[in-house]
Amino acid sequence: MSSTSPASAPAAGLSWEELVTTALLGTDRRTPPGSGSGREAPVALLDAAAVETVRRRAGIRPVRAAVRPEPAAPERRPRLPPAAARRLATLLADRPGAGGGRRGAAPDLMELLPQWLASANAYGYAAPPEVLPALLDAARGRTDLRPAVLAFAGARARWLARLNPDWRFALRAAPGGGAALPGPDEPERVRRLWAEGLFAERVALLTALRARDAVPARELLASTWPTERAEDRLMFLDTLRTGLVAEDEPFLEAALADRSRNVRATAAELLSALPASALAARMAKRATACVAVDHTGSAPTIAVEPPHECDPGMERDGVLPKAPAGRGERSWWLGQLVEAAPLGAWSRRFGGRTPEEIVALPVADDWRGELHGAWCRAAVRQHDPGWSRALLGTPSTPDAGGPGAVSLAERAKLLAALGDGERAEWVAGFIATHGLSEAFQLLGVCAVPWAPPLGRAVVDALNIARDAGSYPWSFSGVMGLAERCLDPAEAVRLEPLTATPEDPENAAPGAGGYWAEAFQRLTTTLRLRATMQSELTPPP
């Protein structure tokens, strides 16, 4: 704060600067002039300094104002209901590492924040401005929260982020093509940003354009394609994954001749996802040449004759010639061919058989794993529900469900091609047969909240696990998922499980108590989620 310049001389006839200098050196070394008031020199100095200090403080005046910040855009979204605003503050106060230790029966509040944000965004509420700093801090530590937080936090969060470098990330990722990106009616700004922008800005621009309209985005990319650096070309090409259309083929076909091997591989992968593309046809031809039905035996059997060489044509179409260590190169080539071939080709190859019939055919000479694995990758890449269903098989088959060498990760990906209801049914069936120990990844791809049959299957399986006498933390992953994904209406059915049972004879000691605690946490969390939802419901 600025002080007034002395209007009258200080009491002892000394300026403030002289007082300070004298005090620093000591009155023994520097006798203050005019100290003839009869008191000792140090006392006179302190007297004068006291008067001057109070005088200067009393004369404090405001300073000149700096340039005021440009006001943030006014908020037009409706205000949060008061109870929901309080809930948000509670969720944000539960930062990881704040308490630590065993959770006990208390819910993990921070894990509920994503759901809360999703619901609040669905209603289109405005964030209360005073919680923006806490929201931005939470999103700073957890990148997965960022899109939802930034959508909820709105324009004022970006305004704040310009003032605090800790929150710069909010400026980089403008959600929903925020104010920073040019709109479709601004071709000049688009061209300029594309020509002059930083790499991240250009990727954001291309992604936003592609999401809006596939063709102009590709044309923009093609306009500067030969001059881009190899790493950049790879990232730009990757944006075409969104909204891939048949018209992209010529551009991708040209990219097959790219200087960079990674760019060539990505172009080939994208082309193989276009079943009508020339590359897909070439791959179909190569793949079907290797696989045939052998009718010589008692039952029709699939015979496999993998390629003998990886010719330049195959290499150009993205087949990697060098097999990873420990794999035969012929089976490596076969896998790539089958993976990139359109699945429709197999029906024609096998005399109009359905995917189920094809998958059911025996395969000669141990090729089954290789072939079915490649079909799985193809079904995932081409997002083919028919083949996905066939490859998944019925969930209750005893050999860990699903035929062939289909890993849990691949099964989770296959499930993604099915509709929500069918997916939930399949996973419910899987859990009913195989229990929970393998189910975590599969549960992760199911729609939230879980459909009733799935929820029931999970609760029943947890109940069985408890009766089997193991500790609940063997199932902590599934428990955590259940807390977030189970329909809150299930809380009633869980009520009986929250009581502490007598430990059965074969059970781990004390397990019953821990299970009761885990189920308490589950029901408490479910109730809390129900309360959160009702708090967010707009008043009529």
Next chain:
Amino acid sequence: MTQQGVRWTAEQVLALAPDAASRKAGSKLAAAGPWSAAGTSDEGTVWGLCKGSGSKPYQTVIDVADSTGPAYKCSCPSRKFPCKHALGLLLLWAGSDSAVSPGRAAPDWAQQWLSGRRTRAAERTTRTDAASGATSADPEAVRRRAERRAERITAGAAELEQRLTDLLRGGLAATEQAGYGLWEETAARMVDAQAPGLAARVRELGAIPGSGPGWPVRLLKECALLHLLDQGWLRREHLPDGLAGTVRSRIGLPGSPEGPPVRDRWLALAQYDTSDSRLTTRRIWLHGTESGRTALLLSYGAAGRAPELSLPVGLAFEAEVSAYPGAGQLRAALGERFSAPEPACIRPPGVTPAEAAARYGEALRDDPWLDSYPVTLTRVIPTPDGDSWQLADADSGLALPITPSARSRPGLWRLVALSGGTPVTVFGECGHRGFTPLTAWAEETPGATGQAVTLC
């Protein structure tokens, strides 16, 4: 005073928590899940059974109707007070959860504790009356004790004067090497002299030589003010009554709220805690909506315990408040309360930055040792100024800088977010170091409620 039928807000409950961990733990228990047989009576008692890790649930009961503040009892072994169960139950009740059924009779175990408590409280009142009778019976002894203490303080003040003159004789430059020990020892001497106010100031002197550029100026100022206080004490007989009272309170002599009780509707403007290793001090600023007075309530808690008094910001209540002696002293004691705190949309009338600076200057006339003075600024915009921040008047070219310590607190960003570049009303402490914002109000817009937002 009873608060029957008046539910508290969640903020009010959370302010009772002894620390952040309890606040968090309590919030988690604020769901119906672990609670059973919870209820509340018309007399203002809340009770419930909380399922813990053991087989037997904890019995939690809270008497919210007590005029000296809520009382808690819980069968859990926690040494936190109030424990998380009491906080959780109160939050559940505050959230008007159907799990706490109203208008019921307390179960036996709760009733037992309640009646025991009320009997003890009644006994205490009689005893205190008797005890205060006993002390006033021997005014001679009181006077002798006070005299002895005054003599000690006088000896201490004289010794301190000697130290200060020695310091100025040898020069402040020498203190940079002398370090902290010299001041610690002098502070201990002042504690012995029963002058805690002097001791605290001396201890602060010790930190100045290490506080960065410009320290000689700050040290000289503080030495001079300490000298002024010494002199004030040594010549207190010659001072006007008001100023003598100020000196006594600055020296650290206990006063009692002798001012006439002022009944008003008081708005809680700000509440914040500072703590050292032994003591937590809570400051609560009140604004009298009728009288326009500003009063400061102080409440203390032993380390690890929250001070008992808690008045959530933005709530207003009818009560009597009595001032402590001393000119320019805003400290007051809360007397009888006539209504429970309720949310109020009152805001204190505000001034411009220029008027706020002038207010502090005027307040120094009554108390030259004052570091800051409470003011409400109206229509100011938090504005970045290089590495620092200021509160700029929306209608003139003037601004108050924000104090360096407030700059590093998260509250600053809440203030900036609340403003969004538009004018806000800010209550805080304005002094020679700048302005410390404590509470802010935004204009009411579709997105914001215009409620008080705490910044401390």
